[in-house]
Amino acid sequence: MAKTAMPEEKVEPSYLEVSTNKYKKGILSWILSVDHKRIGIMYLFSMMAFFTVAVFFGFLIRLELIAPGRTIIDAQTYNQLFTLHGIIMIFLFIIPGLPAVFGNFFLPIMIGAKDVIFPRLNLMSWYMFVFGGLFAVASMLLPGGSADTGWMFYVPYSVRTNTNVLPALIAAFILGFSSILTGLNFITTIHRMRHPDMSWFKMPLFVWSLYATAWIQVLATPIIGITLALVGIERVLGVGIFDPALGGDPVLYQHLFWIYSHPAVYIMILPAMGVVSEIIPVFSRRSIFGYKFIAFSSLAIAFFGSLVWAHHMFTAGMSDTAQFVFSFITYVVSIPSAIKVFNWLSTMYKGSIKLDPPFLYVMSFIVQFSIGGFTGLMLGALSLNIHLQDTSFVVAHFHYVMFGGTGFGIFAAMHYWLPKMFGRMYNLKVATWAWGIVTVGYNALYMPMFIMGYLGMPRRYYDYLPQFQPYHVASTIGSWILIIGLIIMFTNLWIGMRKGPKTSMNPWGGETLEWKIQTPPILENFREVPDIHAGPYDYSKYETKKETTK
Amino acid sequence: MSEHRHEESHVIEYGNYIFIWLGLLAFTGITVTVSGIDFGNWTIVIALFIACVKSWYVLNYFMHMKYEDKVFKLFIVTALVTFIIFLGFTFWDYSFVR
Amino acid sequence: MSSTEYAAAYPAHRDDYGSRMGMWLFLFTELILFGGLFIVYAVYRYMHQQEFHMAAQELNTTIGLTNTIALLTSSMTAAMSITAMQKGNVRFSKGLIWITIGFAFVFMVNKFFEWSAKIQHGIFPGSKDLLAKPNGEILYFGLYYVMTGLHTLHVIIGVIFFLFILRQIKQGKIHSTRYVRLENSALYWHLVDLIWIFLFPLFYLIH
Structure with missing residues (x-):
């Protein structure tokens, strides 16, 4: 496949060749560009740089834990590493991951628009992203040592430690602002820039998930902004807000932190769910099952996801009533997530499935996300939570959702869309092998954490009892396999993007708008107004009998 | 819509x-x-x-x-409801015996 | 596909409605930003009712009231400047914006004197006098400085917005048929007013 280039009538220079500003070529034609596609690519590369750093930190953490006691680094460095790993992975990789890269690139195309509604604001969010990233790097490199608070910055420790907490706080604040501006841009774009024939229920599901995500970004992120600002003010000026010595309530900090950070989990997972909803119909040659259910479940997840934050704090000393209420709603939020999984599986039923790399990553996503979801329910149960809170069971759970879910969603999106973005195809065989290695390594890395966490291995501990060592060894070996897989995968993608065979307009046979335009897309996406008559996943030509699903 | x-x-x-x-x-x-x-x-x-x-x-x-469209009104209701939820749900914790 | 059809499907880039929508979304983030502070305030006031009551006696209601009136009036003049612009009365519109900025300065000068008086009395974060007070009062004054401080920062940003608007009116970029930037700046200014409407009773009127 991919070598059968469609006979296109004429090929215009793509966005990779045409600059939007006076600089025709070079770095300035990129970093001053307001083209949504170029900004998406800029996000992609800056994000991957941070990802590499954070993976390396994760590797070091795992290596340290291969044996009890000191192995390669001292305890303070260990604390700083897991803090940086968390901050970089969360604020610089997973949160911007799908919306800022693939959302920026494909959202306008998918709704039949030339660009986002505020292109200059879009560029500004990228600058804020980079600027925030620089502060994160500064907290690493400045004298005093990088922050050692964990990515949650819990008070009172974050107010009292002498490490560089302030740059890290500023980094998170700026990155939050960047995320808000992206969200604001997307909501307005979806409301205002849709093609006149693109009604709400003709929008691809990725766009729906971005819409739900954007609302969380706009409405929840300011809370973390002000909370982190308060911690910063408390550190610098000694204003009494959260410090118990001045009458403050550290549990209130935890409330405010999780009011954002729990919905943030849905900022991370919802776009990945959108990607899955895009890929499954294409590789099953089937219309999506239950389009409206998937679309509305995104909104439902966004809404209910904002009501469950305190399940992170069951052992922090809340009132019994609060524990009961938040535990209950935690169970409710699993319903829309399950709806999505059922609909994806139903879409595949009787489809003609093609096991290309994007689809394989989606399969891993569904399995791993389900494991992450189920263990999430275990943690949401009050009684079990007391037992499992702050053990490596929790670490395994959120890595299953965040990495096994969103991370694999990002990999799936890369394999699905990068050929469109660069017009070249990677090596499919190597990609399939890389998928196998990554999936095996990933599960070997995190599955042992469930077991040892259940047996009582606390999270974030530098040292541990000898009885946990077999699990730690298994986990560390898993991390090596995973990293080998990641290296193969990214090398393959990189070589593919640079030198791979030129690909056609529609290598996978997708039906959404991005597959109906030139590869790589031209500057303002559409040469002529696209014809939008059917829904986004019209595979009726492949289906033998008439379907009742929309 | x-x-x-x-x-x-x-x-x-x-x-x-x-x-x-x-x-x-x-x-x-x-x-x-x-x-x-x-x-x-x-x-x-x-x-x-x-x-x-x-x-x-x-x-x-x-x-x-x-004088704005319905969408704007819907938006503002969404924002206010969100804030009230944030405030109100926090009080699930504070207004009961801890 | 003719070019006219293309133009009909993709209207020129200007979209005032969309700009206002974006501005409103931004205002919501500001609202929730202050909302976080109001949550902190509500919880601590609930926990320390008596101490908040005592601490509030230190504030001067007259200054608070003056500032309330200044902001309400400036809000009105900001709104009127849009009407003037719509009617093509550019000079009057500019005058009204200047009056708005003037009230903003009244507000800031007032605030300056209020804070200096507090600091002279030894009530500022980390001071010995403040730390000697009960916990609830420390929290009250912590919140007082943070919330009114952040609000004043927004007043300053609002003034900067209006100065930009004045420049753009002079350059002819804002006129009687194109004034969405003026509208958005005014919206921002009203938000500053809205927040003060709540700050005033919550800090000055606990008697």
Whole structure:
């Protein structure tokens, strides 16, 4: 496949060749560009740089834990590493991951628009992203040592430690602002820039998930902004807000932190769910099952996801009533997530499935996300939570959702869309092998954490009892396999993007708008107004009998 | 569902603004006066109620929400409901025995 | 596909409605930003009712009231400047914006004197006098400085917005048929007013 280039009538220079500003070529034609596609690519590369750093930190953490006691680094460095790993992975990789890269690139195309509604604001969010990233790097490199608070910055420790907490706080604040501006841009774009024939229920599901995500970004992120600002003010000026010595309530900090950070989990997972909803119909040659259910479940997840934050704090000393209420709603939020999984599986039923790399990553996503979801329910149960809170069971759970879910969603999106973005195809065989290695390594890395966490291995501990060592060894070996897989995968993608065979307009046979335009897309996406008559996943030509699903 | 791409500007006369402004000043006067009287726990409720009324006028007239499309109204309700949930659910914790 | 059809499907880039929508979304983030502070305030006031009551006695209601009136009035003049612009009365519109900025300065000068008086009395974060007070009062003044401080920062940003608007009016970029930037700046200014409407009773009127 991919070598059968469609006979296109004429090929215009793509966005990779045409600059939007006076600089025709070079770095300035990129970093001053307001083209949504170029900004998406800029996000992609800056994000991957941070990802590499954070993976390396994760590797070091795992290596340290291969044996009890000191192995390669001292305890303070260990604390700083897991803090940086968390901050970089969360604020610089997973949160911007799908919306800022693939959302920026494909959202306008998918709704039949030339660009986002505020292109200059879009560029500004990228600058804020980079600027925030620089502060994160500064907290690493400045004298005093990088922050050692964990990515949650819990008070009172974050107010009292002498490490560089302030740059890290500023980094998170700026990155939050960047995320808000992206969200604001997307909501307005979806409301205002849709093609006149693109009604709400003709929008691809990725766009729906971005819409739900954007609302969380706009409405929840300011809370973390002000909370982190308060911690910063408390550190610098000694204003009494959260410090118990001045009458403050550290549990209130935890409330405010999780009011954002729990919905943030849905900022991370919802776009990945959108990607899955895009890929499954294409590789099953089937219309999506239950389009409206998937679309509305995104909104439902966004809404209910904002009501469950305190399940992170069951052992922090809340009132019994609060524990009961938040535990209950935690169970409710699993319903829309399950709806999505059922609909994806139903879409595949009787489809003609093609096991290309994007689809394989989606399969891993569904399995791993389900494991992450189920263990999430275990943690949401009050009684079990007391037992499992702050053990490596929790670490395994959120890595299953965040990495096994969103991370694999990002990999799936890369394999699905990068050929469109660069017009070249990677090596499919190597990609399939890389998928196998990554999936095996990933599960070997995190599955042992469930077991040892259940047996009582606390999270974030530098040292541990000898009885946990077999699990730690298994986990560390898993991390090596995973990293080998990641290296193969990214090398393959990189070589593919640079030198791979030129690909056609529609290598996978997708039906959404991005597959109906030139590869790589031209500057303002559409040469002529696209014809939008059917829904986004019209595979009726492949289906033998008439379907009742929309 | 889709919003029309229309652009009609609604001109509000100066007189209306002055009228609203006088009303707002009157409410400010009331809230200052009432705060001097001790209603116990109701004092804060009354103060917040008056503040809400004032905001309602500012939103609708000064900020032209009254003349905006339905979408804008839906947006603002979403934002306010979100905030009330954040505030209210926090009190699930604080207003019960910990 | 003719070019006219293309133009009909993709209207020129200007979209005032969309700009206002974006501005409103931004205002919501501001609202929730202050909302976080109001949550902190509500919880601490609930926990320390008596101390908040005592601490509030230190504030001067007259200054608070003056500032309330200044902001309400400036809000009105900001709204009127849009009407003037719509009617093509550019000079009057500019005058009204200047009056708005003037009230903003009244507000800031007032605030400056209020804070300096507090600091002279030894009430500022980390001071000995403040730390000697009960916990609830420390929290009250912590919140007082943070919330009114952040609010004043927004007043300053609002003034900067209006100065930009004045420049753009002079350059002819804002005129009687194109004034969405003026509208958005005014919206921002009203938000500053809205927040003060709540700050005033919550800090000055606990008697």
